[in-house]
Amino acid sequence: MSRILLRFALLVLLTGAVTSFAAGKELVFGMLLVGPYNDHGWSQAHYEGGRYLERKIPGARMIYIDKVNPADRPGVTVPMVVDDLVDKGATLIVANSDDMKDGIREAALQHPEVKFVHISGDDVLTGKAPENLSNLMGRMVYGKMMAGFTAALKSRSGRIAYLGPLINDETRRLAVAAWLGARYAWTEVLGKPADQLRFKVSWIGFWFNIPGVTADPNQVVRNFFDSGYDVVLSGIDTTEAIVVAQQKRLEGQDVFALPYDYVGSCQTAPEACLGVPYFNWGPEYVKLARSVLDGTWKQRWIWAGPDWKDINDPDTSAVGFLPGPALDVVNKERLQAFITGLGDGSIQLFRGPLDYQDGTPFLKAGEIADDKKIWYMQQLLKGMEGPSK
Amino acid sequence: MKPVLRPAIDGLLILVLVFLFTSALLLLVDTSPVEAYGHLLRGSFGSWSKFSRVLNVWVPLTLCSMGLLYAFRAGLWNIGVEGQMVLGAIGATAVLNGGLGSDTPLLWLGLALLAGMLLGALWALLAGWLKVWGGVHEIFTGLGLNFVAVGLVLWLIFGPWKRPGIASMSGTQPFPRELWFPTLEGWRVSPFAIGLALLVVLLSLWLLQRSRFGLELKAVGQNPRAVPLYGLSPVRYMLIAITLSGALAGLAGTLQVSGVYHRLIPAISSGYGYLGLLVVMLANFRLLPIPFIALFFAALNVGSIQLPMMMQLDSSLSGVIQGACVLSALLVFGLRRLQRRSP
Structure with a gap:
C-alpha cells in the first residue's frame, strides 16, 4: 500500500x-x-x-x-x-x-x-x-538623416516640408535629424549654397488624423505641394504624405514623399516613394x-541603433532605411556612401556649431552632441522653419 | 394582462429581437455568435477586476442618464449633456490644480465635486435660458454648446494647462495619488463613486416619484400650457430640471477626472452623455430600469474590448448591440401604442 x-x-x-x-x-x-x-x-x-x-x-x-x-x-x-x-x-x-x-x-x-x-x-x-x-x-535620428538626405537630392525647388505630429522632445529630435541630413546633401553632395534650402515643419497635433481635433494631414500635405514644396517627409504614424504625393503626380506635378515607421509602407504609393526610414x-x-x-x-x-554592417538586416538592425522605387541609381549610390559615412563615424551631423531656433547655442563649434542632448531636443534648429513649441 | 407583466414581456421581446439581429450579423461575417457572447460576458463579469471596470463605466453613465431623466420629465431634450460633462471635468480639474501639494486632499476632492456640479449646471442653465428667453430649441443650443465645450477643453489642454514643455493629446499632467478618488486594494473603481451614484438614484427616486416637485415637473413636461392654471410656472420648472440635469452630468465629468483618468483629456466624456440618451430611451423614460440598463450597456462597453483581442473582431459590435436595443425598444413600444389605439 x-x-x-x-x-x-x-x-x-x-x-x-x-x-x-x-x-x-x-x-x-x-x-x-x-x-x-x-x-x-x-x-x-x-x-x-x-x-x-x-x-x-x-x-x-x-x-x-x-x-x-x-x-x-x-x-x-x-x-x-x-x-x-x-x-x-x-x-x-x-x-x-x-x-x-x-x-x-x-x-x-x-x-x-x-x-x-x-x-x-x-x-x-x-x-x-x-x-x-x-x-x-x-535610434531613428539616423533613419531621419537618411530620409532628409534623400529628400534634398531629389528636391528641385530646394523646398522640403516635414509633416510633424505633435511637438515634443522626440518629434523635434527627428525633425532636426531630417534637416541635418537634407542640409548635408544640399551643401556637401550637391554643392549648393545652404541659404537656398528651405525646410519647413508643420505639426498636425497628434500622431495620426483625428477628424475635428487634429489638422487634416491630407490637407496639410496638399498645401505643401501647392505652395512649392516638392518633397514631403512624413513624421506621423500613417501614410497620408505618399498617398497625396501620388495623387499630385497623377495630376502632373513632379513631387515625392517619404513615409515613416514601417518597412512596407512604400507599397502604398510606390511611384511617389523615395524611401522609408523604419523601425525593426x-x-x-x-x-x-x-x-x-x-x-x-x-x-x-x-x-x-542600426546595424551598420547592414542597416536592413531583419535580425540585427533596430532601425533601417529602405530606398523606394522612385529613387534612381545615381542617388542610391550617393545614399549608400552617406550611410557608410554615418556608420564609420566619418560623417557626424550632430557636430557644432549649431544653434537653436531662438539663437541660443545647441552645440559649440566642434562639440559633438551626447545621447541626452539629442534625446532632449529643446527646440528646432536655426535654419529650420516652423514652431518649436 | 397584469400591468406588472407587460414591461417584463416587452423587455424580453426586445432582448430576443436584439439577439436575433446580432447573431444574424455575426453569422453573416462568419463568426460564432456563441463565442462572441461568451467573450462579452466573461470580459465584463468574468472577474472582480473586470466587474469593477464595468462599475467604473456604470457610475458616470448612470449619473448622465439620471440627469437626462430630469430634463425629459420637464419635456426637454438635453442633448447638451456631453458638454455639461466636459464642463464638470474642467471645473474639477481647475479645483484639483489648486489642491496640488495641499495637506487636505480630501477637502479639495470635495470642492472638486462641487465645482464640477456647479459648472455643469451653469452650462446647462445657459441652454435653458436660451430656450426660455431666446426661443432657441434646446437641441440646437445643446449641440452648439457641446462643440464649444470640446473647443474649450482642447484649448485648455494645449494652452494654459499643458504639461511642462509639451502640449499633448494625452491631456494634462496626471494628478498625484492623494488627489485621486480614494479606492480600495484590488478595486478599479472608487467605492465613493458607486455610493454617490446610488445616492443619486435613491434621491431621484424620491424626488421624481414620491415628492410634490416630481409631480409638478411631470405636469409641466406633459402640458406646459395648462400648468399656469394651477399657479405653476413652467419656465421655473424647466430651468430647475435642466440645471439638475447639468449638475449630474458635471458630477459624472468630475468622476471621470478624479476617479478614472486622473487628469483632463480631450475625450474626457467618453461619449457617455450620448450613450445616456440611449439608456433613457431604452428605459422608456422611466427611472427604475435605468440603473440596470446602464449596467448592461457598461458591461457591453467593457466586455467588447475582448472582441478585437480574442477574435480580431471590431469592438464596435457593442455599439451595434446598444443601437439595436434602442431600435427594437422603439419598435416594441410603438407596436404597443398601436395595439392600444385599435382595441
Missing part, C-alpha cells in the same frame, strides 16, 4: 514538474497598439515585431489590442487593458505609444510581477519608472522576451 502511495506521489511530482517546465517555456506577450495594427506605419511595425518574436521564440504567443486611444475607444484606459492581459497570462507587456506613458506606469505599479516596456518613453531616465518597467526606442522592433523584442524567460530581466533604457 505504502509503495503504491509512494509511486503515486512520485507520479504527481513528476507530472507537476513537467507541466511547470512546459509552462516556464510558454510566454504570453501582450501588446498595446495606439493605432490600427495594419496602419502601414508605426503600429504595424510593432505588430510585425510581435509576430517576429512569435517566430523566433517557440511557445511565445502575442495578444494584441489595437486603437488604444481615447478617441477610438472611449472609456478604455491603459490600466484596464493591462489588467485583462495579465488575466490572460501575459508576463511581458509592450505599450507602443508616447501617449500611454502615465497609464503604463500606473499599470506597472499595479502588477509588479509582470514586466513592462514603454516604447519611446524616458521614465527610466527620469527615475519615475518602477523596477518592472523599461523603455525602448530605436523584432530583434529587441526577442532580447527582452528572453530576459523575461531566463530571469535576467533588468530595468533598462534602450536606444537601439
